[in-house]
Amino acid sequence: MSAIAVPRRLIGDRWSAIVFAVLLTLLILLKGRFTAFDLRSLCVAALQLALIALGQYLIILTRGIDLSLGPIASVSGAVMAIVIAGNPALGLMLPVAFGLCAGLLNGVLVVGIGLPPIIVTLATMSIWQGAALMVLPDPGGSVPSFYQAFFIGGFSSPYIGLVSLLAWGGIVSWVLSTRFGLNLRAIGGDELAAEMSGVRVRGVKITAYTLGGLLAAIGGMYMAISMSSGSPTVGDGYILTSIAAVVVGGVPLVGGRGSPLAVVMGALILTITASLLFFAEVSSFYQSLIDGCILLLVAGSAGARDFIRGLVRK
Amino acid sequence: MLRLSDIHKSYGATHAVRSVSLEAAPGTVLGLVGENGAGKSTLIKIVSGAIVADGGGIELDGQAVVPRSTRHALALGIASVFQELTLVRELSVEQNLFLTDPPVRPWLSIDRRRRRSVATEILARHDLDIAPDARVGDLPLGRQQMLEIIRAVERKPRVLLLDEASSALAATEVDWLAALLTKLRQQGSIILFISHRWDEIVRFCNRVAVLRNGELMAMAETDKLSEAEAVRLMTGQSGTDEAFPNKVAVHGDVALSARELRSDQLAGVSVDLRRGEILGLGGLVGQGQGHLLEAFFGAHGLSSGAILVGELPLDRPTPRRAIRAGLAYVPQERKTEGLLLLKSVGQNITLAILDRLRTLLGVIEPRDEADLIRKAIARAKVRTRGGGELVSNLSGGNQQKVLLEKWLLAKPSILLLNDVTRGVDVGTKRQIYEVIASIAREGVGVIWYSTDARELVGVAHRVLVMLGGRVSAELTGAEVTEDRIVHAAVMGSTPQAEVHA
Incomplete structure (x- = not known):
C-alpha cells in the first residue's frame, strides 16, 4: 500500500505543480538556459494573471463568475497611468478605490436584483470596456520607472516578482482562513443551508465581488507598472483566462473548494505555456488553441486522477 | 414564557x-x-x-x-x-458546528486547534460518536x-x-x-x-x-x-383503528433475485422477491438498506454479485437499464433525487414514461398526457390545484405521492421504495400504504425500506432486517412483529434464531 501511497499523495494534491514542473523543464530544455531575467519575466506576467484569477476564485467559490474583472483591470491601469506622474498618492489610491466600487457594484447587482452573475458581469464588462476607452482612447500615459523597480524589481532581479506572487497568494490564503473564508465555502457548498445556519449570505457574496474587483484593479496596476504606461484594452485578454487559471489550478467551478496557491499555480502554468510556445517557435496564432487543449487536459486529468485513484483502491 | x-x-x-x-x-x-x-x-x-x-x-x-x-x-x-x-x-463536522462564530486568532484566522478541541468536547458531551473532521x-x-x-x-x-x-x-x-x-x-x-x-x-x-x-x-x-x-x-372524525390495508398475499413467480451482492457498503446480500410480494427492509438507519435498493437500480456500484429480473440477468445495472428491465425506484431524498422542483406536477408525473406517450410526429399528444396526469392525481389523492402547479408548492406528503405516481405510471414489475413515508403525516401515510398494497395485489413485487418498524409490521409480507451490510434476520408471516424487527436490528439476530444457534 505504501509503495503506491507515496506517489499518489504527491500526484493527488500537487497535480498542478507537477504540470508546471514539466512545462518549466521543457522550457529550460528548449532555451538551453534559464536566467534571472527569464524568471522575472515569468513571475511578473504570472503576477498580473494571478491577481485577476485570485479575484475570480473568490467569486467562483460562491458559485458565481465575473466577466468584468479584465476590463476593471484595464480601467484601473489606465487611470493609474494618467494620474500617477502628476500625483503619486492619488495615482495609487484612485485605481484601488475604483476596483472596490466596481466590484461592489457587481455584488449589489447580483445579490440585490438577483440576476445571474454571468448576465450582470457581461453587462459591466461591456461598461468598463467602454469606460476604459473613454478614459484613455489610445495606449498612453506614463508610470515612472521608479515604480517598476519598487513593485516588480529591475530587469534582472526576479526576487520582488517572485515574492509578490507568493505574497498575494498568501494574502488570499489568509482571507480564506478567516470566518469570511469559511462562510464563502459554505455558500459555495449549499447556499440555502448556509443561510438557514445563520450565515450572512448576501453580505458575504457582496464582499466576495468587492474583493474580486479590488484584486483585479491591483492586477491592472501591475500591468500599467510593467508596461510603464496604460492601455484601454490590456485587460480584455484576462476575461476568460482568469477563469481558465482557476480551473487549471484545480478548482471545480461548482464552488466551495480549492486553494489560492493552486490558483497561483494555474496562473503560472498558463503563463509558462505562452513563453514555451514562443521559444518553440510556434506561431502565436496557435496560442489560444493550445491553451484550450491544456485546459481540457488539466480539467480532464482531475477526472483521470479520480479514476486512477479508484483503480488503486480496488 | x-x-x-x-x-x-x-x-x-x-x-x-x-x-x-x-x-x-x-x-x-x-x-x-x-x-x-x-x-x-x-x-x-x-x-x-x-x-x-x-x-x-x-x-x-x-x-x-x-x-x-x-x-x-x-x-x-x-x-x-x-x-x-x-x-x-x-464541509466538515467542526466547520459546520462553528459556521458563524468560529474561534479566531488575533489576526482573524480561524483557530483550528481550538475549534478541534471545542468540537471534540461538544461531541463528547452530547454522546455523539462522529469525528470532528468527517x-x-x-x-x-x-x-x-x-x-x-x-x-x-x-x-x-x-x-x-x-x-x-x-x-x-x-x-x-x-x-x-x-x-x-x-x-x-x-x-x-x-x-x-x-x-x-x-x-x-x-x-x-x-x-x-x-x-x-x-x-x-x-x-x-x-x-x-x-x-x-x-x-x-x-x-375531525372518530378514530379509525385499522390504519393498515388488508394484507393479501398473492405470491407469483420470482420477480427479482440477487445473489451475493457486494460493494463497499454491502457484504454479500442475497434476496428473492416474488410477484405480488411486499418485502420489507428493516434495521437501524444506514445498514446498507438504501444501498441495496440503489444497487438494484444501478445507482450504487457493485463489486460482485448477480441480479436476475425474472429470468433475465441484469448485468452492470444503470438506472436506464433498470427502468427497461421493469424496475422503478422511489428515493428517500425526494427533493434532490426524485423530483424536478421547478417543473409542474404533471411534468414530473410523466417524466419517466415520456417515450411511451402517444406522439404525433414526435410531439406529445397533449390531451393524452393531461388525461394520464388527471388519473394519477386522482388515484393518489394528491392535494393540488392541478397538473400545472409547481411541485415545489406542494407539501412534503403530496410531493411524495407525486413521486410515487411518477413511477407507478411507468407500470413497473418491481417497485423499490426507499423510506418513502419519512416525514409524512398519518393521513397521507395511510394513502401511501393503500397505493403500495394495491400495486402489490396487481402482481408488482415491492421492496420497501422503512425506518418505521410499525409500518413494516402493518404492510409487509416478509421482512429482511439488515445490519452492517448483511441480512441479519428474515421474518415471515406471524414472525413479523415490531419486537423482533427491533431485536434483530440491534442484536443482529432474532431471539428464536439465537436458540437454534
Missing part, C-alpha cells in the same frame, strides 16, 4: 394558520400535532423567522419579538431544526440530524423548535434525543416539537397542541389526551 397571540398566515386564498394563540412556560416540551397542511410547520416557521406572519404577535419572556429571518431569530434566542437539514454537506455529507442521515440538533442546542437558545427533527433517527438515536430533551427541560428551555410519530409525542412532550386546517383544536397535558382522542381532533 413564549406566548403566541392570534397568529394569522395565508397564502392566496388558503389560510395556513388562522388565529392561533398558545403559551409555553419554561420547562415545557410542547408537541404540535396535526395532519399535513394543518399549519404546524407554518406556525413553527413563523416563530423561527423563516416566514413572517400576516397578523398576530409573539412574546418571549414578556417582550414582543418579530423574527425577520432565521439569523435574527437566533439573535433573539430562538433556534430551529427542520426536517430538511441545513448543514453544508461539503465530511458531513459522508455521515448517515441520522447522524447528520443529530449533529444539526446539537448545533442548535449549542447556541443556548431560550426556545428550541424541532420540526420533524427526529424523522431520520433510528430507535437508539431517538433515545438519545429523549435524554437531551429531558436535560433541556430541566434547564428551563422552551421546546416546540413536531412529529408524526405519536409515540414520540407521548414520550417527549408534557403538553400537546392539536391543529386542524390552520386552527388550534385543543391544548392539553399529554397524559390527559388519549391517542384516539388526538386522532379524532386531528382528523
